[in-house]
Amino acid sequence: MTSHVDGNALAGPLSELFSADMTCASCRCASCGDVADLAEAMVYQKPNTYIVRCHRCGAMLLTIIQGSHRTRLELSGVAALSVPRPGT
Amino acid sequence: MPIISRGFSGRRREESPQLPPGQYLTEDFPVLSAGPTPAIATSDWVFGVTGDVAETRAWNWEQFHELGLEEIHTDIHCVTRWSKLGTSWRGVSLDRVLDGLDVAGRFAMAGCYGGYTTNVPVDDLLGGKAWIATEFEGAPLDPEHGGPARLLVPHLYFWKSAKWVRTLRIMPKDEPGFWEQNGYNMYGDPWREQRYW
Amino acid sequence: MTGDWTVGTVTAIAPQTPTSRSIDLEVPGWPGNLAGQHLDLRLTAPDGYTATRSYSIATAGAGTRVQLAVDRLPDGEVSPYLVDELIVGDQLEVRGPLGGWFVWRPPADDRSPAEPVQLIGGGSGIVPLMAMARAHAAVASTVPFRLLYSVRAPEDVFFAAELAELARSPHFDIDWVYTRTAPEGWSGSPGRVTRERLAEAVVPAALDPAVFVCGPTGFVETVADLLVELGHPAARVKTERFGGA
Ligand SMILES: Cc1cc2nc3c(=O)[nH]c(=O)nc-3n(C[C@H](O)[C@H](O)[C@H](O)COP(=O)(O)OP(=O)(O)OC[C@H]3O[C@@H](n4cnc5c(N)ncnc54)[C@H](O)[C@@H]3O)c2cc1C
Ligand SMILES: [Zn+2]
Numbered sequence: 086m087t088s089h090v091d092g093n094a095l096a097g098p099l100s101e102l103f104s105a106d107m108t109c110a111s112c113r114c115a116s117c118g119d120v121a122d123l124a125e126a127m128v129y130q131k132p133n134t135y136i137v138r139c140h141r142c143g144a145m146l147l148t149i150i151q152g153s154h155r156t157r158l159e160l161s162g163v164a165a166l167s168v169p170r171p172g173t
Numbered sequence: 174m175p176i177i178s179r180g181f182s183g184r185r186r187e188e189s190p191q192l193p194p195g196q197y198l199t200e201d202f203p204v205l206s207a208g209p210t211p212a213i214a215t216s217d218w219v220f221g222v223t224g225d226v227a228e229t230r231a232w233n234w235e236q237f238h239e240l241g242l243e244e245i246h247t248d249i250h251c252v253t254r255w256s257k258l259g260t261s262w263r264g265v266s267l268d269r270v271l272d273g274l275d276v277a278g279r280f281a282m283a284g285c286y287g288g289y290t291t292n293v294p295v296d297d298l299l300g301g302k303a304w305i306a307t308e309f310e311g312a313p314l315d316p317e318h319g320g321p322a323r324l325l326v327p328h329l330y331f332w333k334s335a336k337w338v339r340t341l342r343i344m345p346k347d348e349p350g351f352w353e354q355n356g357y358n359m360y361g362d363p364w365r366e367q368r369y370w
Numbered sequence: 371m372t373g374d375w376t377v378g379t380v381t382a383i384a385p386q387t388p389t390s391r392s393i394d395l396e397v398p399g400w401p402g403n404l405a406g407q408h409l410d411l412r413l414t415a416p417d418g419y420t421a422t423r424s425y426s427i428a429t430a431g432a433g434t435r436v437q438l439a440v441d442r443l444p445d446g447e448v449s450p451y452l453v454d455e456l457i458v459g460d461q462l463e464v465r466g467p468l469g470g471w472f473v474w475r476p477p478a479d480d481r482s483p484a485e486p487v488q489l490i491g492g493g494s495g496i497v498p499l500m501a502m503a504r505a506h507a508a509v510a511s512t513v514p515f516r517l518l519y520s521v522r523a524p525e526d527v528f529f530a531a532e533l534a535e536l537a538r539s540p541h542f543d544i545d546w547v548y549t550r551t552a553p554e555g556w557s558g559s560p561g562r563v564t565r566e567r568l569a570e571a572v573v574p575a576a577l578d579p580a581v582f583v584c585g586p587t588g589f590v591e592t593v594a595d596l597l598v599e600l601g602h603p604a605a606r607v608k609t610e611r612f613g614g615a
Contacts, residue, residue: 088587090611094424096468097410100373106470124471130613131205132253132421138208145208148355152369157356175420176377176463178413180455183421184447201445 089138092126098135098149101156105168115164116144123166184255191248192256193363199255202309204317207351211287211337215321220305222271224343225278234321237305240265245304247327249334250363264306264325267298270341278343282350283324286337291350292359293326293333295343302328305338330361330368375412375463376400381435383458386528390441390494391453397434397464405430405505406473406498406582406610409438409466413448423448426498426584426610427467428529430505439528441494443614472582472610474502476509486514486579488572490593492563493521495585496528498610502582503536515542516579518571520563520589523551545571563589565596575601584610 092108099107108124119141126146129136135149139162146162189198221231232240245262276295283291297303306325307314314320319336326333332352353359358367378395385391408426428437442453456462477484487506489499496519506515521527537544547567548560558567573579581602583593590611597607 088611088613090587090613091472091609093408093469093472093610096408096470097422097424097465100465100468102373106468109470122471124469125609129207134253136207143208150356150369152356157370159355161354175375175412175414175418176461177416178451178462179460181413181415181421181451183413183415183419 089127089129092122092124092128092137094128094130095123095126095135095137095149098151098156102158103168105171107166107168110166110168112146112166113164114139114142114144114146115162117142118164189258191258193250194366196250196254196256196363199257202257202318203251203253203255205251205253206317207289208287210316212316213286213321213337218321220322220339222274222341222343224282224341225276225345226343227275227277230274237265237322238307240269242307243304245306245325247325249327249331251331252357252361252368256363261310262304262306262325263308264304264322266301267303267305267341268301270305271295271299276343278345280344280347282342282344282348283335283338284340284342285335286339289335289337289351291324291333291335292344292348292353293324293329294347294360297326297329298341302326328362330358330363332357333361373465375465377461378436378464380456380458380460380462383456386439387441387526389453389526390439390528392428392437392439392528393452393456394435394437395462395464397436400434400436401467402432403427403430403436403467403501404470404473404475405501407467407469407501408498409436409464409468411438411448411452412463412465413451414463421448424468426501428497428500428504430501431508439494439497439500472498472584472608474505474580474582476505476511477513484511484513486516486573486577488579488581489515489517490572490581490583491517491519492585492589492593493526494528495583495589495610495612498584499582500529500532503533503542506542507536507539512541514573516571516573517542517544518547518563518568519544520547520549520585522549524548524553547571563593563596565599568593568596569600572597572600575603578606581607582610583607585612586614587611588614 096108112123113120127138133151137146148159150157215234218234223229242263248258250256303326307322324335324338356370378397381396382394412422414420425438440452443449491499547563552560
C-alpha cells in the first residue's frame with residue numbers, strides 16, 4: 086500500500102461514475118502536457134481515496150474520494166480527456 | 174444490502190471508549206502516502222514561518238533543535254479509521270516556534286517538501302497542542318512517516334499533521350490545503366467525525 | 371453495469387504455492403471477460419466494515435466462471451482471509467470485468483498482423499498473463515508468445531502443471547528467473563532479473579513485440595526500466611503493478 090499501482094486499478098471506482106471504461110481514456114496533464122491513457126497514470130491508494138499522478142512529471146491529475154454517501158472526483162490537473170465511444 | 178463475508182473481521186480492529194467514533198485501534202503505524210517520499214538530508218533541512226507575522230523567521234536543523242525538544246505522549250487518529258493510542262514523540266512545541274513572532278493572522282497553512290499543504294487554525298497550534306516532531310518512539314522519524322520533521326497536531330485527524338513540513342504560512346483568512354481542496358474537512362475534529370466535506 | 375456489485379459463489383479452491391491458492395467463482399450474469407482484466411472484490415464484516423481489493427482474472431472468454439489466484443501478504447487484511455479462511459460455498463461480492471487496457475486480444479483473423487507477445491511476470495503477477503496464455507491456447511493462435519516468469523524458488527510457481535503443458539506448443543516458450551533457489555540442473559545461478567537476462571530471454575525490440583509486465587510494483591519498475599534501456603518503446607510496454615515492495 087505504500088507503493089503506487091497503475092491507473093488500471095481505477096477501473097472499478099470509475100465504473101461507479103462513468104459508463105465508458107475511463108482507464109482507456111487518454112488524458113492530457115495540465116502541468117507538463119503529456120498525453121497518456123489513464124491506465125498508465127500512477128495511483129496512490131488509501132481507504133476511500135485515490136490520488137492519481139502523471140506518470141511523466143508526477144503532478145496530480147485527479148483524486149477520487151469515496152465518502153459514505155457521495156463520491157467526489159476532483160480533476161485538478163487534467164487539461165483534457167478523450168474517451169473512446171462505445172462500439173467503435 | 175451487502176452480504177456478510179463469513180469469518181471476515183478485517184484488520185485487527187478493536188473499538189474502545191478512548192476512541193473517537195468510527196475509529197479502530199491499530200498496533201502498527203500504517204504508511205499512507207499521496208505521492209513519492211521526498212529524501213531530505215538534515216543538513217539541507219530548513220523550516221520557516223512566513224506570511225501574516227511581524228517578522229518572518231527560518232531555522233536550520235541545529236538552530237531548530239536549540240529551541241528545545243520536549244517529550245510528547247499522545248493518541249493519533251487517521252481519517253482512514255485507524256487510531257493508535259499512547260504514542261511517544263519528541264519535538265519542538267509550536268508555542269516556542271511562534272514565540273515573539275507577533276502572529277497577526279488566525280490561520281496557518283503548513284507547506285511541505287514535496288508540495289503537500291494543509292490548513293490549521295493558529296489557536297489549534299498554540300497552548301501545548303501542537304509540535305514539529307523529529308523523533309518517534311525514541312528514534313529519528315523515518316522518511317516514510319514524515320522525517321526528518323513533521324507537524325504533529327494530534328487532536329485533529331492525522332492528515333493535519335503534515336509530513337516533511339517546511340513552512341508555516343500565517344494567513345488572515347482560512348484557506349483549504351491539499352486534502353481540503355479535495356474534499357476533506359476544513360477543520361478535521363475526530364471526535365465530531367469531521368472526515369470529508 | 372460493471373459499476374454494480376454482484377455475488378459470486380466459490381466453486382473450487384486449489385493450492386498453487388505454499389502461500390497462495392486459486393479460487394474459482396461462479397458469478398451469475400458474468401458477461402465474460404478479456405484476457406488480462408481484473409475484478410474488484412469486497413469483503414464485509416458483521417459490523418458493516420468493508421474492505422475492497424482488485425484481483426486479476428486468470429481465465430478469459432465467455433461464461434460465468436472466473437478464476438482468481440491470490441498470494442498471502444503477511445500483514446495483509448484481505449489476502450490472508452482469501453488464502454486461509456475462504457472455503458467452497460462461500461459467497462463473495464465482486465464487480466467487473468474491469469479495465470480494457472492491460473488486455474490481449476487474439477488477432478481477428480489469419481490475415482491480421484500477428485505481432486509477437488512477450489509476457490513478463492513476477493510471483494502472483496502471472497495471473498493476468500495466465501489468462502492471456504490460456505486465451506492464446508484456446509483459439510490455437512499461432513502468434514509467437516514468450517513468457518518470462520520470475521519466482522523465488524521452484525515451489526513458488528503458480529499454475530506449474532498447466533504452464534508445462536502450454537509450453538509444449540511450438541508457439542509458446544517459457545523462460546525462468548529464480549531469485550533465491552534454482553531447481554536442480556538449472557544452468558544459471560539464482561538472482562534478481564538483470565538486463566543481461568532480459569536481453570537473452572525477451573523477444574528483441576527489433577521484432578516490436580507487445581510486452582505485458584505484471585507483478586509487485588518494485589519488480590515491474592525494474593523490468594520496465596530495463597526494457598526501455600534495451601530499446602523497447604515505452605508505448606509497447608504495458609504494466610500492471612500489484613503494489614507492495
Ligand atoms: C489491478 C490489480 C490486480 C491485482 N491482482 C492480484 C492478483 O491477481 N493476485 C494477488 O495476489 N494480488 C493482486 N493484486 C494485489 C491485491 O489487490 C492486494 O493489494 C493484495 O492482495 C494485498 O491485499 P491485503 O488486503 O492482503 O493487504 P493490505 O492490507 O492492503 O496491505 C498491504 C501491505 O501493506 C501493509 N499495510 C497496509 N495498510 C496497513 C494498515 N492499516 N496497518 C498495517 N499494515 C498495513 C501490510 O503490512 C501489507 O503488507 C492486484 C492489485 C491490483 C491493483
Ligand atoms: Zn505531467
